[in-house]
Amino acid sequence: MLTVELDESRCAATGQCVLAAPDVFDQRDDDGVAVVLDDAPGRERHGAVRTAAAACPAAAIRLVES
Numbered sequence: 001m002l003t004v005e006l007d008e009s010r011c012a013a014t015g016q017c018v019l020a021a022p023d024v025f026d027q028r029d030d031d032g033v034a035v036v037l038d039d040a041p042g043r044e045r046h047g048a049v050r051t052a053a054a055a056c057p058a059a060a061i062r063l064v065e066s
Ligand code: SF4
Pocket: 006, 010, 011, 012, 013, 014, 015, 016, 017, 018, 027, 032, 033, 034, 055, 056, 057, 058, 059, 060, 061
């Protein structure tokens, strides 16, 4: 299982995570900070989630394997 954690305090509201994995991430309307839509995405989304985490310039996305 892959769990997605987001450190909002680090997020720089750049949106790369949303571009990479729009089913898993969104951005708040008011300040652009990312939100996690699905913190335990299915296997079919793991590739996109890993791409999103790698693309985040603020290292705000942590993926926990269990
Ligand atoms: S890519 Fe990182 S910094 Fe940019 S919106 Fe997503 S979590 Fe925030």
